[in-house]
Amino acid sequence: MGEAAALLSAFVWSAVSVAMASIAARVPPLAISALRLTTGSIILFFILAVSGQASDIAEASAGSIFAMLGSGLLAYALGDTIYIRSLGLLGVQRAFTVAQTLFVTLTVIGGVLLLDEPFGARQVVGTACIAVGIGLIVRRAAPAAGAKVAERVVHANLVARLRHPDSGELRGYVFIAVTGVFWAAATLWLAAGRGDLGPIAAASMRTPAGAAGLLIFAGATAPEALRMPFRERRNIGAIVATGLVGTAFGSLMYVYAVGEAGAARTTILSSVSPLMALPLSVVVLGEKLTARVLAGTVACVAGIIFVVA
Secondary structure, eight states: HHHHHHHHHHHHHHHHHHHHHHHHHTTTTTHHHHHHHHHHHHHHHHHHHHHOOOOHHSSOOOOHHHHHHHHIIIIIIIIHHHHHHHHHHHHHHHHHHHHHHHHHHHHHHHHHHHHHHOHHHHHHHHHHHHHHHHHHHOOOOOOTTTOOOHHHHHHHHHHHHHHTTTTTTHHHHHHHHHHHHHHHHHHHHHHOOOOOOHHHHHHHHHHHHHHHHHHHHHHHHHHHHHGGGGSEEEEEEEEEHHHIIIIIHHHHHHHHHHHHHHHHHHHHHHHHHHHHHHHHHHHHHHHOHHHHHHHHHHHHHHHHHHHHO
16 A cells, blocks of 8 residues: 555646646746645644654754755745746656655765765666756757747857847746755755654645745735736636645545655655656646656656665
């Protein structure tokens, strides 16, 4: 059952990414992330109340509580919001695969450097596969003969490309790189500072911390963005659904899988999520699946499996 829960968690995260990419075309990423996390926080509070882990929070050290709140802000308030923005710029196939791959790779590297975790030949092979896979995904197709504006953007300096209105692809990859750093840093902070906190207790602090941080920031800087989803019922319903399915149900399935199947096997099984996202992006979003993106995704998944094995 643990293995099935890991695969279900991977599918849920793939489906939620596709859903958020669709919503991001109509709603600012800041509003999506804030409302999704708020919904998930409410559900997690109910789960915490019946789980028996509420006492863990009362008995936790100040350092553990600070680590949970800080990692929640990094992972959810910053990482997830930037990730949602990249979905609108790159599409699910590229953004999801590269983000997941960078997250796992940077987490493993951080674990080796900061937490004295092992690093051997398998990790070297996996890193090589990941480099090849990301290279295939990121590599741009040759520009059409009449695409003069695109050529000028490609050959301009980095700052000019980031500012140019046609440079959304480059900005998307910059956002993905930042997302990977934030997700990895949050995971390492969680691992180092969790202490004796149970998984539900930890999640019940991390998710609300991200939601509160985003709500405060959005309320002070972009209140109109928070009001925008409420103008259409389909928007608010879709965002709430991603919070219920992704943040609450998906997270619980992952926690259950770790407990039943073990962390290593769960991570390996979860790494197939980019492959699950490919058909969903084609069927639901109408994205075009190229041979290069498919090959790059397969190489990234193989690299992740080597890295975490």
